[in-house]
Every structure is written in structure tokens, then in C-alpha cells.
Amino acid sequence: MNEKFVGTDAIMRRAMLKGCGFGDDDIKTKPHIGIVNTYNEGAPGHAHLKQLSEVIKQGVWAAGGVPFEFGAPSTCGDMIVGEEELKFELAGRDVVAQAVEYVSTVHQFDGLILLASCDNIIPGVALGAIRMNIPSIILTGGSMLVGEYQGEEILPCDVGVMTMGKDAESERVKEIENVACMCPGACSTMGTANSMQIMMEVLGLTLPGVSTIPAVYADKQRASRLAGKRIVDMVKEDLKPSNVLTRETFLNAVTTDIAMGGSTNVILHLIALAREAGVELTVDDFDRIGRNVPCVCGVKPSGDYTIVDFHNAGGVPAMLKELQSLLYLDSKAITGETLQEIINKASNKNPDVIRSMDNPITSDGGLTILRGNLAPNSAIIRSSSVPESMKKFSGRARVFHRDQDGAKAIKEGKIQPGDVMVIRYEGPKGAPGMKEIMLSTDALVAHGLDDSVGLVTDGRFSGFNRGPIVGHITPEAFEGGPLALVEDGDIISVDIKEATLTIDISEEEMKRRGANWQQPEPKVKQGMMRLYSKMCRSAEEGAGMTL
Template sequence: MDLRSRNITLEPPQRALLKGVGLSDEDLELPLIGIANSFSELSPGHIHLRTISDYVRRGIRYAGGTPLEFNTIALCDGLSGAFVRHKEAQRYTLPHRDLIADSVEMAIEANQLDGLVAIGTCDKIVPGMLMACARLGIPAIFVFGGSMLPGRYKGRVICGGATEMIEATGQYKAGALSKEDMDAMVENACPTPGACGAMVTGNSMGVIAEALGMGLPGSGTVPALDMRQLRLAELAGRRIVSLVRAGITARDVISREAMENAIRVLCATGGSTNCILHIMAISREAGLDVDLDLIDELSRRTPHLCPLIPSGEFSVPEFHDAGGVQGVMKRLAPLLHLDCMTVTGETLGKNLERAEVRDERVIRPLHDPYKPEGGIAVLKGNLAPEGAVVKQSAVSERMQYHVGRARVFDSEEDATEAVLAGKVHEGEVVVVRYEGPKGGPGMREMTTVIGAIWGKGLQNSVSLITDGRFSGAIRGPAIGYISPEAAEGGPLGVIEDGDLIEIDIPRRKLEVRLDEAQIRERLARWTRPAFKVERGCLRMYERFSSSANKGAVIEP
């Protein structure tokens, strides 16, 4: 077997250094497998990953490989998200996705490792790891950290720090929820480690990893520290050695057809709009031609089969017990590319022969879907020439079409203050701009203002549009990711208070009722606001990140 690690292990100085970390001559003759572990004590999504890594290491050893572990950072969007008093912290979470990809690339290439097992859980960590896998093109497998079990309070399901906590905090700040109830919800929200237990971004990305074929069957939805997860982790260790020996690389798995499969699964499960950013970024690393038009086309032709929180009533652990990703792909089989290679070493079609649906309430049949179209919709128009994204499955029927006067804010803080102060009224459209990748910088989640809108009871009468992004936990008429962003001279930057905004989700339309001449005249007078950051990593992101329609990636 031709191992690229021999570039290092055959030379005396390097062999001596590797013996300095405890490796034997026998170890150095085996495939060297990197384990990129995002363990951290800073969030419930990553606190348990050392245990998972132990099982991966065991599997690698059993299969005849040498495991070598290194770490990446892992930030939690929730910890810097809705209602945080100093939300400047969240400017770092999206840029750190790209830093993870870079750090994994550096560790693998600088050490000439033969294969990669990437372990991660939450919103930006999973796509960062998958970006690295696609970029490197070596044998690789992804191990998802698993879903948190839901908490309960007074008969109400609480999926971590996500939807229920955000909306309840809005109610509490608006005086509609008692401190006793708020404190009790805090106490009961996160009973186990893992990604918040709804179909929010973390779990949505776990589902995408499995649907792509980069995670083993069952791995994308299994509860955290469930013994089934630990057995899958050990199997992943065994499988990576087999992939190295067979020469099956991540780029053999992450094909255009596999990405189409993953997009369909995202749409069928009502997954997070944030995943669109990450699909674009992963596709770019893999050299795939994927754009927003393709995503919208696939969503229109893929029924929404799984009513998962926040678009429905079931948690991700319940989805797992009902059949999980393999179950929904079995339902979607007539629409999928079944000849795609997976990390099992077999095709998707072969994997699905073993799949089953165990609860039709959770995974509906094609002929009786939860909703006829997928959960994601891409809107375009003179406000979003290059696209905007909405989770249509989480928007009420009443708000699928809305025309209202614009209330324009240049930051989320200003918009939130106005909503909580009662200065935003029924029928209006809240416009939050200069929150995109460059304009933020960092493209924060507009979760606090959405929580405020819910807290004031305006979710069925007020829409929000922004060049920022959203937590996968939100629901309601929230249209984000507008491209080009305001800071790049997009039309959003010249909207004025009182302009009439038209949102038509069924017709995929986002327009301001101005003619082209009026928009051109305003744009001619527009000047870009001054840069906000003078040092540190955000300075580069502010200057070189792309708009959301290209994945908000660094493009120097």
C-alpha cells in the first residue's frame, strides 16, 4: 500500500520526532489516521467528544491503523446568540467555520496523514470539517457528536437553547412570562450533551453529512452518548482504515449527485436556512457547480416529509427512532441518485436496502407529505437580485404573502430596541441591513429581534428582511441572506422608511415598489459605511468575504 505518510516516517529525523510522541516502529508502518476533534468545555455540543474519540481510536487500532488526534476550536452560536448583552461576540462564529477548515487542512497536510476522521457537532463546526474533507481530497469520514435529548417543563418540550427558549425569553422581556417559569425552563432545557434537539443548524448539518455519504448510516441523528453512537464511532475508526486501503477519498463521495441528494433531504426534513451557506461553501471546496437556483428547484420538487421542530412537532431523537436519515432517504429514493458512493464503501442504493421507516407520523410517505414543497425557498427580485432565503415551512399561511411599509435599521440592536419599545407596528416590514458577511462583519444571527417580535405577539403581522442570517431555531416570516448585501452596494442599502416592501413566498418574490430609475438614482448617491474593524481576524473577513449566495467564504 502506497502511504503518503511515508514521506515523513521513512526519514530518520522525522521518525525520531514521532517516537517522541510514543509511536513504535510497528505504529509507523501502519496508515497514520488523523482525528480532528472539536472537543471543548465551552458548549454542550462538544463537552462529550473525548469519549467519542476514544471509540474512534479503538476502531482505528482494531483495523490496523495508527490514530493521531489533534483539536480545533468550536464556538457555540447559542452562547453568543439571542438576547446576549454583548452580541459582538457572535461576529466570530461564522468566520470560525473557515478557520476550522484551514486548521484541519494544515494539520493533515503538514503531517502528511493518510486519512481523516473529523468529529464535530454544532452549526459551524460540521461544515468547517466537511469543507476540509472536500478540500483535502484524502480518505475521510465524519462522526457527528449527536443530538441532545429534549427537556420538558409543564408538558412543554424544550429543545436545548433553541426555539422554545428564544421565544420564551422574548415573552419574558415583554412581561408575558413569569420569572419563575423562565428560571424553570432554563433549568430543564439541556438535560444531556449534544446539539440542541430540534432540526436547527447543528442537527441539520449532521443530517446533511449523513445524506452526503460522509457519515455512516444512522450517525446524523443518533442521540449524544447513546451506546449506539459509540458503536458507530468505533465502526467509523474501522472504516477509515478500509477507505485508505481502498483509495476511496472524500471527493469520491462528495459529488454533484450526492450534494443534490443532501439538498433534497434538507428540504424534506425542514432543515435550517443556515445550511444553504454551508452547502455553497462545501460545494466550492469540492469543485461542484451548485447555486441558489438549483437549491430552489430541488426544494420545489421535493415534498416536506418530516414535521420536525421548529417547523413541526417532533424532536430529532424522535426522528432517529422513526428511521432517521436513512428512513427519509428510503422514502425519497425515486428522487435520489442511488449510485453515489458512501463511506460504507457501498452505494447509497445498497445502504438503503437495510433502511426502514418505523413511524409514519414522523417520516411521511411521498403520497401524503407534511407539505407539498421542501422547507427552503429562494426569493429574488429588485431587493435581492442574487437571492434571499427563507424557511417557508416555518412561516404561517397568513404570512406567506405580505406587503408592508419598511422600518429600516442599520443594526440588530436598533431593531430590537424599537420592537421592545413598541415602535414597530402591525403590518410593517422590519429591515435590518449592514449585518451581512462584510457589513457586520461576521453575519450575525438576527435571532434577538425575531425573539422580540414573538415576545410582542407580532409574528403574524410583521415580517423581517435582512442581509444577516438566522438561527435554525427561529420560525416566522424571516427572510435573510439577501445578496448582494448592503455593504457591497446591494439595493437593501438604499431602502428608506415607508417604502412599500412586497414578500411573496409562493411566487419566490422579494421586491420594493420602486422603479428601476428610482433605485439607480438612490444607488448613485449611496456610499459605503466606513470599515468597523482595524485588527484581528475579522478585519480580513470584513474585506474579503463573499456574499451569502456564494457561501460567505473568504475570497482574497
């Protein structure tokens, strides 16, 4: 008996559902399962979710539940690359969480299945599920397959570099456009989308082995039907996110993120999720673990493979098996299994894609937390994608206040080997929204400068980006952090081995500049981004809208 829909007080609720075509038995006696569908027919990562939702419903009905599908917003961040509005993307994470919370609270669901595929949408639905703390499964949409151009693999991340400076109407550009996104699904590198799909599995919030199933594989539909069945059992067991998400589980996620060379954005998302779950997790955990965990995953940009290769090699369970000596094996998944039980069934089918810890891609881990007088709180670099020659570098600062201005300078030949580009006022409050610095990073690669020019910013990067680029600098420039005080010609140094980011000026000079600094006018003065800028936390605290 579903107590929420029985008795005199529930008459109006029952009447509303009968108006939707549901009968007394469905309304009164069966678990009500909310299907959160972030379907968007204009976003490849979410364009196929309508079909998966229908298969999930089959599983829910078969297990004795009643599915209620509703929509939550989703975007494809690549739709807005190069535009100022890219700043909306991270703030959208909180909008998605609020949508899940809003509808689920009003409609009093007994359980949730949350469908999502891409960068900020996956952590958005996860935040919503944690906030609701009712039985929940996050089902990721999987990756797209790999395109081919002139006999070589082509991925969405290659498009900007391969076509930069070319005639948009040329046959070459058109051919590249036609094959870069072969089908629905998330872009098949270790970008933020796939990094977060994997994180959902490591956190135990999805079924083992399914997070990286490519979007168009029949296996994805089978997994969707199983998820529909499983959520009904979870309601009966009262198995909630709070039963799964412990500090040990989050530490497993940190270890895995570093070992797979995951997107730097994962740090923001894991810290925000842990905060929502009431679990202690800080940048210091990433720093401590990052010093002892090698990068074992050969997916681009750390290696030469794709997420499709990774899945076919055994996926997340196979990688966790290689890392088991570093993990808390008693952590549990939504299936009720421990991590030890899950990896006991796994096998690594391609040790070139998923390496052993004795034969890593790099020995220093995929991510490094930097600190120093330019980043007193923290900064982040994806060390596994940095050329060996640039793991320690110094250079002259070239200061810009927007990604667009930095990219323009590169294209005009104004950036030279030995320079360190500074792109500031792009942090959570300054952008606002912590914009991804993609134009300048792509331009460095396209102009052959990614092994001789550094870039530091209080913004963030796409999971596609690679090279000697440092982001998430805190305190951010808009808050008066040291990055706001950098001048053209200052010498900036990065040392990954020593985990330092410094500027070669005296403390007295820093104080003098600070006394003369004035906070710029806010770039946005109304709407959701104004609310975000007023309420968001700093990058090292997850950059979320929380009190």
C-alpha cells in the same frame, strides 16, 4: 510499509514520534489516522467528544492503524447571542478548515476522522477534509435529549421566548435554564447543527444511519468504534472525498435539505463545500429543486417533533427512502454502498414524524429562493415555517442597521402589525461575518408579532428561527445592493408562491437613491474578521474565504 516514515529522509519524523511514545512498528508499518477532535467543555454540542474520541481510537488500533488525536477550534453560537461578536461564527467555519488543513498537512496523515456536532464546525471540518482529499470520515456528535417543564417538552430554542422580559432571578427562569439543555449534544430541533449532521450522511461522508444518534446513546459509542475500524480500510482502499462527492450527491443533499425543512444556513454550507470539491452547485439548483419537492419532515420548526423522534423513526435512511423517486440512487457512501443499497435496508417507523410525499407537511418545500428588485441575485425564506396568512404579505418598511436596534424597537412597542422590518449591513462584508438575526426574530415571537410582521435582512438566521423572515439578500447592503436604499415607509412585498421580494419604488427613484448612497465605514478594521471581510464571497456563493 508507511513510505512517509521509512528511510534516511524520515529520521527526524521517526524521532519526533518516538518522543511521543510510539514504536518502530507503529511508525513504519501502520496507517496513521488523524483524529480531529473539536472538543470544547464549554459547548454542549462538543463537551462529550473527548469520550467518543477514545472509542474511535479503540477501533483504529483494532483495525491495525495508529490514531493521532489533535484539536480544532469549536464554539457554541448560543454563548454569544445578543452580542455583536456573534458575527464571528460563520467566519469560524474557515478557521476550522484551516486548522484541519494545517495539522494534517504537516503531520502527513494517511486518513482522518473528524468529530464535530454544531452549526459552523461541521462544515468547517468537512471543508478541511475535502481540501486534504485523503480518506476521511466525519463523525457527528448527535443531539441532546429533550427537557421537560411543567409537563411539556422544552428545547433550547424555547428559552429566549419563554423568558423574555422576565426577572432573571425568578424561579421560573431558573427552572427553565436547568432543563433546557438536558445533556451534551446539539440542540434537538432542525436547526443548523442537526441539519448539517444530516447533510454529512446524505453526502456519504459518514456511516449510514449514525448522524442523528443522540449524543448519550450507547449506539453513538458503537458507531464511533466502527468508524475507527472503517477508516483503516478506507486508507487501504484509497477511498477519498473526491470519490464520493459528485454533483449528483450534492443534488441529493439539496433535495433532502428542502424536504426536511432544513436550516437556511445549509445553503451557504453546501455551496461552499461544493466549491471546495470542484463541483458545480448554485442557488439556482435550490430554486429549481425547491419548486418540486415537498416538506416531509415534521421536526421543529416545520412540525411538532424533535430530532430524537426523527432518529427513533428511522433517521436519515428512512427519510431518503420516502424521497427515493427524487434522488440519484447510484451515489455512494464511504462504506462503498450505493444510496439504493442503504435505503433498501431502511424502514419508516413513524409516518407522523417522517411523512410520505403523498402526505407532506407542506407541498411547496421547506425552502424558497426569492428574487425581485430588492434581491436581484437571491434571497431565502424557510417557507415551511411561515404561517399560511403570511406566505404573501406587504408592509411598511422600518429600517435598522443592527439586530439589537430592531429588537429594542419591538420591545418598546414601536413595531406594529403590517410593518416589515429591514435589518441591513449584517451581511458577509457588512457585519462582517453575516450575523444571525436572532434577537429581533425571537422578540417578534415573544410579542405575538410573528404572524403579522415581516423581516428582511442581508444577514442570516439561526436554524431555530421561524416566521415570515427573509435572509441572505444579495447583493448585500454594504456592497450597495438595493437593501441599502430602502427608506422608512417604503412598501415591501413578499410572495412565496411567486418567489418574489420587491420594493414598490420606481427604477428612477432607485437610481437617484443609489447616486447619493455612500458605503459605511467598516465595522472591524483588524484581526480575523477584517481578513474575512476582505476575502469572503457573497452569500449566494457560500460566503466563504476563497480566492
